[in-house]
Every structure is written in structure tokens, then in C-alpha cells.
Amino acid sequence: MVAMTYIWINIKEKSIIELSHISRLNSSAMTNLLNNYQGLLKSVGERVLELDGLNNTDEARKLVDSMLADNPGLAGFGLSTPQGDLVLTSSNIVLKQPFNFLKMPETAVDFKKALESRHLIVGHTYFFEGFKKWVIPIRYALRNEQGKVMAVLSTGLDLDSNVHIWNLDLPEGVILHVVRQDRSIQYDSSIVTPEEHQMYYEPIAPEVFDRIKAKIETTYGLDFEAFKTSGLTVQTENFHNDAWFDVIGYNRQYNYLIAASKMYRTLYMAIVPYAAIILSSLLILNILLALMFRYISRLQKTTKETLSYQAHHDQLTTLPNRYYLKEYFGRWQRRHGHDYALLYLDLDNFKVINDHYGHSIGDSVLVELAKRLKECCKEETMLIRHGGDEFIMLLPYTDRQDLQHFIDHIIYRINERIRVEGLEFTISGSIGIATARNGATSLDELLRRADLAMYEAKKERNSFALFNEAMHQLSARRSEIEEALHTALERQEFYMVYQPQIHAENGYIAGVEALIRWEHPTLGFIPPDQFIPVAESSGQINAIGNFVIDTAFKKITAVQAIGQSIRLSVNVSVRQLLNQHFRSYLNERSAHYSLSPSNIVIEITESLFIEDFEQIRNLLVLLRDDGYRISLDDFGTGYSSLSVLSKLPINEVKVDKSFVRDILVDNHDRALIQSIIGIGHSLDIPTLAEGVEELEQALALKSYGCDLFQGYYFAKPMKQKELSAYLNSFKPYKF
Ligand code: C2E
Numbered sequence: 001m002v003a004m005t006y007i008w009i010n011i012k013e014k015s016i017i018e019l020s021h022i023s024r025l026n027s028s029a030m031t032n033l034l035n036n037y038q039g040l041l042k043s044v045g046e047r048v049l050e051l052d053g054l055n056n057t058d059e060a061r062k063l064v065d066s067m068l069a070d071n072p073g074l075a076g077f078g079l080s081t082p083q084g085d086l087v088l089t090s091s092n093i094v095l096k097q098p099f100n101f102l103k104m105p106e107t108a109v110d111f112k113k114a115l116e117s118r119h120l121i122v123g124h125t126y127f128f129e130g131f132k133k134w135v136i137p138i139r140y141a142l143r144n145e146q147g148k149v150m151a152v153l154s155t156g157l158d159l160d161s162n163v164h165i166w167n168l169d170l171p172e173g174v175i176l177h178v179v180r181q182d183r184s185i186q187y188d189s190s191i192v193t194p195e196e197h198q199m200y201y202e203p204i205a206p207e208v209f210d211r212i213k214a215k216i217e218t219t220y221g222l223d224f225e226a227f228k229t230s231g232l233t234v235q236t237e238n239f240h241n242d243a244w245f246d247v248i249g250y251n252r253q254y255n256y257l258i259a260a261s262k263m264y265r266t267l268y269m270a271i272v273p274y275a276a277i278i279l280s281s282l283l284i285l286n287i288l289l290a291l292m293f294r295y296i297s298r299l300q301k302t303t304k305e306t307l308s309y310q311a312h313h314d315q316l317t318t319l320p321n322r323y324y325l326k327e328y329f330g331r332w333q334r335r336h337g338h339d340y341a342l343l344y345l346d347l348d349n350f351k352v353i354n355d356h357y358g359h360s361i362g363d364s365v366l367v368e369l370a371k372r373l374k375e376c377c378k379e380e381t382m383l384i385r386h387g388g389d390e391f392i393m394l395l396p397y398t399d400r401q402d403l404q405h406f407i408d409h410i411i412y413r414i415n416e417r418i419r420v421e422g423l424e425f426t427i428s429g430s431i432g433i434a435t436a437r438n439g440a441t442s443l444d445e446l447l448r449r450a451d452l453a454m455y456e457a458k459k460e461r462n463s464f465a466l467f468n469e470a471m472h473q474l475s476a477r478r479s480e481i482e483e484a485l486h487t488a489l490e491r492q493e494f495y496m497v498y499q500p501q502i503h504a505e506n507g508y509i510a511g512v513e514a515l516i517r518w519e520h521p522t523l524g525f526i527p528p529d530q531f532i533p534v535a536e537s538s539g540q541i542n543a544i545g546n547f548v549i550d551t552a553f554k555k556i557t558a559v560q561a562i563g564q565s566i567r568l569s570v571n572v573s574v575r576q577l578l579n580q581h582f583r584s585y586l587n588e589r590s591a592h593y594s595l596s597p598s599n600i601v602i603e604i605t606e607s608l609f610i611e612d613f614e615q616i617r618n619l620l621v622l623l624r625d626d627g628y629r630i631s632l633d634d635f636g637t638g639y640s641s642l643s644v645l646s647k648l649p650i651n652e653v654k655v656d657k658s659f660v661r662d663i664l665v666d667n668h669d670r671a672l673i674q675s676i677i678g679i680g681h682s683l684d685i686p687t688l689a690e691g692v693e694e695l696e697q698a699l700a701l702k703s704y705g706c707d708l709f710q711g712y713y714f715a716k717p718m719k720q721k722e723l724s725a726y727l728n729s730f731k732p733y734k735f
């Protein structure tokens with residue numbers, strides 16, 4: 001059916017083109033013919049005037065007779081006076097009685113026109129008694145040199161002549177209509193019988209014209225006047241009658257509509273051979289369809305397989321993905337026994353690479369790492385890219401020693417330098433491991449355990465941790481804390497304590513560090529080391545941080561009111577610092593309490609901000625420009641090197657208490673502290689040692705050049721009231 005419709009449309013299109021062509025061709029043939037006759041009438045007319053044909057009829061008749069012999073399409077010639085009286089005719093015309101053009105209704109109008117025109121006038125098609133023929137009359141007024149009409153020469157195109165009027169044969173089944181401006185038919189190639197010839201006296205119905213105009217409008221958006229000069233043709237139906245299909249053009253010079261028409265039936269007939277072919281093809285088609293369905297179902301199968309592959313694999317590294325793990329875990333387990341280990345690898349600080357060098361470099365690094373991991377894995381190991389910079393390995397586990405080797409090898413391969421586009425990277429990763437005995441553990445549980453272990457490994461970085469029950473408890477504790485944190489602020493469970501900081505040089509008080517405390521009604525005292533990381537990851541740190549700033553500022557104002565102008569250090573977590581409202585809140589609160597920013601120290605933990613180094617650096621510069629002081633907390637524990645110091649707007653380095661603790665016994669820690677202090681000095685950055693618990697520690701630190709002390713030896717963190725009392729009775733320390 002579709003094929004038939006297609007063929008039908010095709011045939012119709014072809015017919016439109018063909019008829020349009022016929023219409024145009026006939027139009028121009030007609031113009032040529034009439035122009036030629038104009039020339040002919042003009043030259044014959046001139047000769048007739050020369051001969052004084054109106055009076056010298058014999059000579060003139062000879063002339064027109066010879067012209068007639070040369071133009072077989074013409075019915076005859078007639079010469080008349082300007083008053084319409086026919087004076088002379090070619091010999092083939094027999095006039096039984098005098099004839100006057102102006103007195104005949106069929107000819108009067110055209111004759112008058114001819115008298116007024118200097119051009120050829122084509123009259124209405126009519127039956128001329130003198131010829132006993134249907135003719136298309138054409139007349140030309142013969143003028144003297146002054147332009148006065150001396151005579152009118154008429155001739156007629158013989159509609160019944162064997163020679164086609166414009167010497168063009170119409171194709172089989174095509175008819176041509178030429179319609180005058182006044183809707184009368186000038187010529188209709190289908191008219192044959194005498195009765196049919198009467199149609200020349202019946203103008204086309206105005207509705208037909210209206211329909212044509214409407215069709216022009218809908219086809220081209222043109223009005224009829226514009227169409228006339230456009231040279232376009234338009235396809236209409238029932239110009240002739242319903243069974244016909246027409247293409248209509250317009251002859252501008254002679255103002256004719258020229259319609260070429262074909263019966264629909266002939267169009268239908270054109271389909272028949274196609275239909276036969278189609279029917280015979282139907283059998284073949286059936287066979288083809290059957291083959292095609294088979295092909296399609298196979299294709300669908302491969303498509304399904306492709307889609308399944310895409311869904312189960314990571315596009316970047318081509319490694320199987322987490323969906324693959326879910327889908328094939330059971331199968332893997334059945335095939336590879338029931339003692340196995342799941343390794344959860346998370347790259348350390350991978351974000352830095354993406355942020356600093358762009359994702360395409362990051363991607364290349366991941367591809368290289370994936371390749372290395374694959375090389376480490378035996379055939380039975382399932383290696384998965386679990387997401388971003390996380391990979392999972394599932395491997396049979398029999399021996400602790402073997403596992404240890406495998407992990408060492410993996411860490412070694414990860415640490416190997418990676419070169420991408422002229423850049424070099426050293427990557428590290430943290431691995432959490434969970435093992436299953438007798439296949440008793442579900443995939444979800446294994447993932448959870450390995451994740452917890454990985455979290456432990458992250459504390460050290462570039463290392464691994466094996467899951468143990470304590471981690472479970474830790475994670476349960478985290479959930480508990482997170483839950484309790486939701487209401488801690490509104491229930492006013494937080495408060496602040498302050499720990500003094502002492503000048504090494506003279507033993508005077510330099511300032512205090514504000515430290516938060518949380519007393520939960522049922523969970524009891526929860527140290528900040530436990531809940532601050534939870535608050536950071538749950539997003540509650542911003543509200544808590546604001547509480548710290550507001551409370552510490554308020555309390556320190558109260559302390560300063562009693563005459564002590566000391567500086568206040570507040571701990572700000574990276575997440576809090578990155579909050580877009582942090583700086584404005586800080587400025588607004590310090591203004592509110594009339595605290596000078598130069599007396600406020602922002603303590604930032606260096607180990608945490610390596611991943612957003614640039615952004616944090618910019619923020620710190622802004623804070624420094626606002627007048628605040630910046631202290632780098634827990635220095636030495638983190639990842640960044642001493643060179644970070646020169647890149648940041650730092651006013652103080654806090655040496656972590658873990659180094660201070662063993663300073664008297666551990667040469668390594670001592671050396672480290674000495675170099676930190678030395679670099680601080682060379683950069684003009686004072687150092688503060690925290691966790692000073694003994695006088696000996698303070699003395700040693702002082703000898704290395706340490707500037708400030710903080711620790712239990714001097715004072716424990718205390719509430720504001722105790723701090724006020726402490727300050728009131730303060731006497732400088734003597735070292
Ligand atoms: P931090 O900033 O390094 O704070 C110093 C920690 O060392 C405090 O523990 C303090 O009580 C403790 N400390 C002081 N002197 C000694 C000493 O002589 N020996 C020993 N062993 N410890 C000493 P705290 O108050 O438990 O705070 C732990 C950590 O929690 C802080 O480490 C800080 O990172 C975080 N933290 C505390 N308060 C806040 C806060 O208000 N906001 C934020 N974001 N973090 C806070």
C-alpha cells in the first residue's frame with residue numbers, strides 16, 4: 001500500500017511536470033505564431049495599400065491568394081473598409097451577400113478594437129459563414145502615414161485544418177484549453193463535433209475562475225494579477241470537469257489562460273504495470289520480510305548486548321562498573337569459592353588534579369591507573385571502577401601474606417610516576433579491605449565494611465586498613481552523633497572554653513584559643529575531635545561555626561572589658577571557610593562586638609585544605625586584607641610541604657601537639673620541630689607549639705626559637721568566668 005501510494009504520488013508529480021511543460025510550450029508557440037501573423041498581416045497590408053486594394057481588388061486578391069497558399073493554417077483573407085464592409089476576400093471565400101463586421105455580434109467588438117489598436121487583434125472564435133468554418137479571427141488595421149485607418153485586413157486560424165494551429169502535437173490523452181480574459185474559449189483541442197463547437201459561444205463559468213484564483217492563492221500565496229506575470233503554472237482539478245486533472249499557465253502577451261489537462265483515468269492506468277510488479281513482488285517481499293525479521297531480532301540481540309555492555313562498563317577506563325559488580329557478584333562468588341576479599345581503593349587528593357589541570361588530564365591519569373591496576377590483577381580478580389576515583393577489587397583470599405603482597409604491589413604501582421601531556425604526577429591511594437569467610441557476607445555489607453576501613457586508611461593516606469569490629473562501632477557512633485547534632489544547638493548543649501597562649505620570650509599572656517564543648521544529656525561529653533568531622537560531612541558545621549564565632553566574640557568582649565586586651569583564636573573548618581556567607585558573618589560580628597580584626601586569629605587546619613588550595617588561598621588573602629590574622633593549625637600532620645608557607649598569607653604556624661609530645665625523646669620529631677621553627681623564622685612567621693605539658697618541653701622549644709606556647713603546663717581550656725579569674729591573678733611565667 002505504501003509502495004502504491006508512493007508510485008501514485010510519483011505519477012501525479014510526473015503528470016504535473018508534463019502538463020506544465022505542455023502549457024508553457026503551447027503558450028510560447030502561440031505567441032510566436034500570432035507574432036508571425038502580425039508581421040505577415042502588416043507586410044501584406046502594406047502591399048494591399050500600395051496596390052490600392054480596396055479599389056484594385058483583382059491585384060489584391062492575387063496577393064492574398066498567394067499568401068494563403070504559403071500559410072495552410074489560415075482559413076482565408078478578407079479586406080474591409082474601416083466601416084466594416086467586406087470588400088475583398090481570398091478566392092476560397094464565397095460571399096452570397098454583403099458582409100459587415102461591425103453589424104455581426106460575433107465580430108463587432110473585436111473589429112472595433114482592431115480599429116483602435118496598432119497591434120494584431122485576436123477575436124472570439126466563431127463560425128464564419130463565408131468560409132463555412134470555425135475560425136479564430138485575427139485583424140489588423142492598415143494605416144496611412146498619418147496613422148489614419150484606411151482598411152482592416154482580417155484572416156482566421158482554421159480550427160478544422162489538418163495543420164494544428166500552432167504546429168504542436170499534443171500527447172495522447174492530453175487536451176489543451178485556451179481561454180480568453182472574458183472567459184470565452186478561444187481554443188479547445190477536445191472539441192470535434194459541430195455540437196461541441198457551440199461551446200465556443202459559452203463562456204466558462206465564473207466559479208471555475210474563482211476556483212483557479214483560490215488555488216493560486218493557496219499554492220503560491222499570490223493573487224491572480226501577480227500570477228499572470230509570474231510565469232508559474234498551477235495544478236487544479238475540474239477545470240474541464242471532475243474527471244480531469246489540469247495544469248494552468250498564463251500567456252501575458254495575449255492574455256490567455258492556457259490549461260493542459262489529462263484524465264485521471266490515464267494517470268490510474270499508469271499505475272497498472274507497477275501494481276502488477278508489486279503484486280508479483282509481494283511473494284518475494286514476504287520472503288524478504290521473514291529474513292528481515294530474523295536479521296532484526298539478531299540485531300536487537302546484539303544491540304541489547306551492546307547496551308548491556310555499555311550499562312555495565314565504564315566508558316573512560318572500559319572497566320566494569322558498579323552495576324556490573326551488582327549483577328555478577330553472585331556468579332563470581334560461585335565460581336571462585338567462598339573465601340575472598342573486597343578491596344576498596346580511593347585515590348588521595350585526586351580532586352586536586354581535576355581542579356588544577358582540568359578533567360581531561362584527570363581522565364588520562366585515571367585511564368593510566370586503571371591500566372596499572374588491571375596489570376596487577378590476576379584473571380580471577382574482578383576489577384571495578386566504582387565511581388570517580390574509586391576502584392573495587394574482588395579476589396579470592398586464602399592467605400594473609402598473599403593479600404599483603406598484592407596490596408603492596410598495588411600501592412607501589414599507584415605511586416609510580418604518571419606522565420600526561422608533559423606533566424608528571426605522583427598519586428597515592430587509600431585502601432579499605434573487608435574479607436568474607438564461607439561467603440556469609442552480602443555484597444552490601446562487604447562494601448560497607450571496606451568503606452569504613454578505607455575511611456581509616458584515609459587518616460594516614462597511601463596506606464590500607466583491614467576492617468575490624470571497632471570500625472563498626474565507630475560508624476555506629478558517627479550515626480549516633482550525627483543524629484544528636486541536629487538538636488544540639490537549639491537545646492543549647494554547646495558552650496565554649498578558652499585556653500591561654502603564652503609568649504615564650506617573657507612569659508606573658510598573648511591570647512586564648514576558643515574551643516567548643518558539647519555536653520549531651522544522654523550521650524554525655526562528646527569531644528570536638530569526634531563531632532566536628534561529623535558536622536563537617538553532614539553540613540551542620542556552618543551553624544555550629546557561627547555559634548562559635550558569636551559566643552567567643554561575645555565572651556572575649558566581656559573579658560577585655562575588665563582591662564585585658566588579648567587576642568582570640570577561633571578554629572574554622574575548611575567547609576565553613578568555603579561557605580559564601582562566612583566572611584560577611586565574621587565581619588558583621590566583629591563590628592557588632594567592636595572587636596578589631598587584628599586581635600582575631602583564624603585557625604585553619606592545613607591537612608584539610610590541600611584539595612581546594614587555590615580557592616582557599618584567595619579566601620585567606622581576603623581575610624588578611626580585612627585585617628584578620630591567619631594561623632596554620634596542626635602543622636606537620638598534613639600533606640602539604642613547608643613550601644606552602646610561602647604561598648599563603650600566614651601569620652602563625654601551630655606545631656601539632658603530636659610532635660611536641662615526644663620532643664624530649666624522639667630525635668626525629670625534634671629535628672622536624674627545629675626545621676619548622678627555622679623556616680618560620682626565615683619567612684618571618686612566628687611559631688606556636690601546642691600540647692606543651694611540661695616545663696622541659698617549653699625550655700627546649702624556647703631554645704629552638706619557638707615564639708608561643710599553649711598547653712596543660714600553662715593552663716587547660718576553661719570557661720569564660722574562670723578565664724577572667726585566671727587573667728586577674730595572672731603572673732608572667734618564668735622559664
Ligand atoms: P586543635 O585546634 O589542635 O585544638 C587543640 C586541642 O589540644 C584541644 O583539644 C585542646 O584541648 C588540646 N590540648 C591543649 N593543650 C593540651 C595539652 O597540653 N595536651 C594535650 N594532650 N592536649 C592539649 P580539643 O578541645 O579536644 O579540640 C580538639 C580539636 O577539635 C581541635 O584541635 C580542633 O581541631 C577541633 N575544635 C575544637 N574546637 C573547635 C571549634 O570551635 N571549631 C572547630 N572547627 N574545630 C574545633
Ligand code: CA
Pocket residue numbers: 513571603633
Ligand atoms: Ca586549633
Ligand code: CA
Pocket residue numbers: 633634635654656657690
Ligand atoms: Ca592543633
